[in-house]
Amino acid sequence: MRAFQILIDGFAISALYALGATGFTLIFGVSGVLNLSHGAIMVAAAVAAWAAASILGVGTYAGALIGVGVALLTAFATYFAVVKPIQDSRRIPNEEKEIFVLTGTLLWGIMIQELIAYFFTNNAKTVLPIVEGVVDILGVRTPSNEIFTAIVCCLVIGLLWLLVNRTRTGKAVLAASMNPRGVTLLGLELTNIYIVVWAIYGILAGIAGVLLGMFLGVSSYSVGPLTASAFSIVVLGGLGSVSGSLIAAFVVGYLETLTAYLVSPAYRTIPALLLLVFVMYIRPQGLLGRR
Amino acid sequence: MAGFFTSRLFFVSLALVIVAATLPLYVSGYVLGLLTVAFYFGVFAMAWDLLFGFAGEVNFGPTFLIGVGAYTAGILNAQFGWSVYLCIVLGALASVIAGLVLALPALRVRGPYFGLTTLVAVLMLQNFVVVFADLTGGEIGLTIPDVITINAGANYWIALGFMTISAAILYGLSQSPVGLVLQASGQDPVQAGALGFNIVKHKLAAFVVSAFFSGLSGALLVFYFGTASVGTVVDVAVGVNVIVSAVLGGRRTVLGAALGAIFLIVAGEFLRPTGELATFIVSAVALLVVLFFPGGFLGAALSREARS
Numbered sequence: 258m259r260a261f262q263i264l265i266d267g268f269a270i271s272a273l274y275a276l277g278a279t280g281f282t283l284i285f286g287v288s289g290v291l292n293l294s295h296g297a298i299m300v301a302a303a304v305a306a307w308a309a310a311s312i313l314g315v316g317t318y319a320g321a322l323i324g325v326g327v328a329l330l331t332a333f334a335t336y337f338a339v340v341k342p343i344q345d346s347r348r349i350p351n352e353e354k355e356i357f358v359l360t361g362t363l364l365w366g367i368m369i370q371e372l373i374a375y376f377f378t379n380n381a382k383t384v385l386p387i388v389e390g391v392v393d394i395l396g397v398r399t400p401s402n403e404i405f406t407a408i409v410c411c412l413v414i415g416l417l418w419l420l421v422n423r424t425r426t427g428k429a430v431l432a433a434s435m436n437p438r439g440v441t442l443l444g445l446e447l448t449n450i451y452i453v454v455w456a457i458y459g460i461l462a463g464i465a466g467v468l469l470g471m472f473l474g475v476s477s478y479s480v481g482p483l484t485a486s487a488f489s490i491v492v493l494g495g496l497g498s499v500s501g502s503l504i505a506a507f508v509v510g511y512l513e514t515l516t517a518y519l520v521s522p523a524y525r526t527i528p529a530l531l532l533l534v535f536v537m538y539i540r541p542q543g544l545l546g547r548r
Numbered sequence: 549m550a551g552f553f554t555s556r557l558f559f560v561s562l563a564l565v566i567v568a569a570t571l572p573l574y575v576s577g578y579v580l581g582l583l584t585v586a587f588y589f590g591v592f593a594m595a596w597d598l599l600f601g602f603a604g605e606v607n608f609g610p611t612f613l614i615g616v617g618a619y620t621a622g623i624l625n626a627q628f629g630w631s632v633y634l635c636i637v638l639g640a641l642a643s644v645i646a647g648l649v650l651a652l653p654a655l656r657v658r659g660p661y662f663g664l665t666t667l668v669a670v671l672m673l674q675n676f677v678v679v680f681a682d683l684t685g686g687e688i689g690l691t692i693p694d695v696i697t698i699n700a701g702a703n704y705w706i707a708l709g710f711m712t713i714s715a716a717i718l719y720g721l722s723q724s725p726v727g728l729v730l731q732a733s734g735q736d737p738v739q740a741g742a743l744g745f746n747i748v749k750h751k752l753a754a755f756v757v758s759a760f761f762s763g764l765s766g767a768l769l770v771f772y773f774g775t776a777s778v779g780t781v782v783d784v785a786v787g788v789n790v791i792v793s794a795v796l797g798g799r800r801t802v803l804g805a806a807l808g809a810i811f812l813i814v815a816g817e818f819l820r821p822t823g824e825l826a827t828f829i830v831s832a833v834a835l836l837v838v839l840f841f842p843g844g845f846l847g848a849a850l851s852r853e854a855r856s
Contacts, residue, residue: 291660342839349842352735355659356606357838360795363788364835371828481784485667492664527675530668534653537665541657 262397263511263518269403271510272410273468277483278490278502279414280461286434286497287454288344290358294335294366295462296483297373302328302463303470304373304477307382317387321467324384328463329456331369336455339365366480374477384470406468413464414503417457421499430454434497489533495546504544508532557850561803565712572701580704584772586813587707590806591714591765593793595758598718600791601800602727603754604734605654609666610762610790612650615673615782617643617763622690622776623683632694636767643763644756651755655748667784674782689777696771703772710768711806714761719802721757730754731800792834798844807845 277299284290292298306324309315315323339361343349349357386402393399421427433440433450441447469475469483490509494501509529517525536543572580596610621639624630630638653665677684684690697703721727732740733747741747770776780786789812797808812830819826841848 339835339839346839346842353842356600357842359606359660359663360791361835361838364792364831364838367788367831368828368835371824371831375824375828485671485784488664489668492661496660524675524679526671527679530672530675533668534665534672537653537657537661541661543661 258396259518261395263514265394265397265399265403266518267511267514269407269472270514271507272407272414273465273472274486274490274510275503275506276410276413276461276468277465278487278494278506279417279499280458280465281487282491282494282497282499282502283430283461284454284458285491286499287430288340288433288451289355290340291355291362291488292335292340292458293359293363293484293488294339294369295487296480296485297366297369298328298331298335298459298462299466299469299483300373300475300477300480301331301369302466303384303475304377304382306467306470307384308377310385311382317385320384321387324467324470325460325463328466329459332455332459332462333452335362335365336451366484370477370480377477379477381474381476382470383474384467386471402471406472409464409468413461417461420457426453430457489529492543493533493536495543498543498545501543501545557803561715565708568708569705572704577700580700582813582817583810584700584704584707585769586810587704587711587806588765588769588772589790589793589809589813590711591761592790593797593805593809594715594718594802595761595765596790597794597799597802597805598722598730599754599758600794601802601805602722602730602734603751604731605751605754606659606663607650607666608663608784608791609650609668609670609787611782611784611787612666612669612673613643613646613759613762614766614786614790615670615677615778616646616766617759618766618770618776618781619677619684619690620763621767622692622770625694625771626685626690626692627683629693632696632771636764636771639767639770640760640764643759643766646763647755647759648752650759651752654751654755670782670784670787674778677778677782685776687778689775689779692770692774692776694771695774696768706768707772710765714765715803715806718757718761722800722802726750726753792831796834796837796844798847798850801844801846801850804844804846811845 277295281292281295284292302324305327306320309323310317310320340358343354343357343361386400386405388401388405390401391398392401392404421431429440429445429450430453432443433445433447437447440450466475486509490505491502493509494503494505512529512532513525516528568583571583592610592614595613596607599605599607617639620642621635624638625632625635650666650669654662657665678686681687696706729740729745729750732743733745733750737747766781769781773780790809793808793812794805795808796811797806798804815830815833816826819829822829837844843851
């Protein structure tokens with residue numbers, strides 16, 4: 258009974274983590290950017306969906322769409338206002354660009370977080386779920402919303418896999434992650450590929466944010482923890498490896514759920530952090546990472 | 549190094565310190581209190597700059613070192629009633645040990661991977677503080693019975709003197725042969741190693757020095773505030789402020805980091821009337837500096853001087 262509950266809850270949380278981390282790792286894999294405004298973009302999506310549905314009253318579906326749209330716009334703004342200027346800057350030496358991107362996106366994330374807090378307060382917001390009600394799975398009363406979250410996450414990740422492996426654009430993205438110079442030699446414009454990747458990222462982060470807002474609720478305080486959890490999942494799985502992130506998301510998700518149920522919700526994040534430190538010691542490149 | 553004592557930077561710094569030392573004679577206690585905190589923050593930022601700017605270690609967790617120093621000193625004083633000065637020294641020592649622990653992964657992993665390890669260290673410390681609430685005061689914070697002094701002017705002078713001495717030591721270290729080896733090993737460890745320098749030894753030294761000053765400053769800050777809490781010495785947001793200070797002031801300048809910290813804290817206070825937008829404005833200014841003056845305040849000033 259309890260085992261089933263852990264299985265089901267853990268799955269939903271893990272799927273959500275996986276969706277959030279996939280976009281993050283995709284960007285790193287293709288353009289070497291670690292986007293520390295990740296959590297802020299997710300929260301922006303959730304708050305936009307909440308505001309559209311609760312204040313403007315456009316309904317849950319339109320609200321969710323607006324949320325994803327806001328995330329897409331924020332992702333583009335991040336790329337064009339922060340990441341691209343740093344990458345193109347001639348005053349910053351090449352070997353230091355990584356650290357400048359980290360600092361820049363971190364500041365950008367704080368700016369988004371503060372704007373959200375200013376206009377919509379720090380209070381926690383729960384987005385109205387698209388599906389309501391409770392279903393009974395193997396004797397566990399589960400909110401339909403939780404199942405909906407898990408299904409959407411799996412669907413989106415499946416679609417992403419199709420996009421990357423089966424379409425021409427996706428193959429260009431894949432090629433850019435393997436060898437950017439080779440791609441440009443084949444006559445593809447690298448900037449266009451980056452724009453596509455940031456668009457995919459924005460949509461993924463948006464969906465993850467809106468679902469998170471329906472499932473657990475968000476506030477501007479969730480920005481830091483969300484970025485940190487995506488960062489740790491991605492590093493645990495191996496930077497740039499999408500399949501590694503998926504595995505890591507499930508490991509972290511289940512570990513947290515197990516601890517919360519069996520030990521105490523207060524210690525929820527501790528075993529995952531310990532595991533992370535342990536993996537860094539014995540396998541610094543992460544589970545499936547390349548050196 | 550000898551050239552420094554005749555350089556313009558030296559005279560400007562000297563003049564600034566002298567002006568700052570006379571401040572208690574004519575400004576209010578409120579301004580002094582603000583600057584006292586800013587000076588301790590300045591030491592945090594300088595210690596961070598040594599590790600990041602010179603050794604090239606992406607340390608997202610300056611508050612791990614600060615927090616260990618601050619809480620060790622605070623707990624020893626609050627739980628065992630040991631004297632303030634002993635507690636401060638022990639806090640700094642505990643921080644050095646924490647620095648060695650943090651250095652272990654740094655010798656194995658690099659870049660973002662090390663950055664994450666340091667971030668995890670902060671989160672672990674935060675969890676530790678909350679879980680062992682009996683000892684640490686938990687989320688509410690630890691009340692410390694003793695303070696160094698309650699005189700605002702004396703506190704200000706202690707902070708100023710401490711920052712000046714730390715700045716002199718850290719700047720001297722960064723300009724010494726040791727600092728140059730550190731810088732080389734940060735930029736290209738393989739080549740620096742091939743030239744015969746012991747990188748492991750130098751990096752360990754950088755961690756120890758950075759931890760010592762972070763811990764000492766954290767412990768002093770705790771005895772100034774009279775309380776130690778996650779929000780003031782451990783939280784990731786505090787660490788972000790330290791990083792932003794160093795980047796604003798100019799990385800690899802050490803002195804710039806202190807300047808950035810003072811600017812950040814004073815600007816935050818000036819912007820208080822704007823309410824919740826204060827952090828937004830400070831972050832936006834910092835982002836603009838990062839984008840348009842990647843060398844920071846001092847970096848921009850020094851390069852202009854070098855050109856003319």
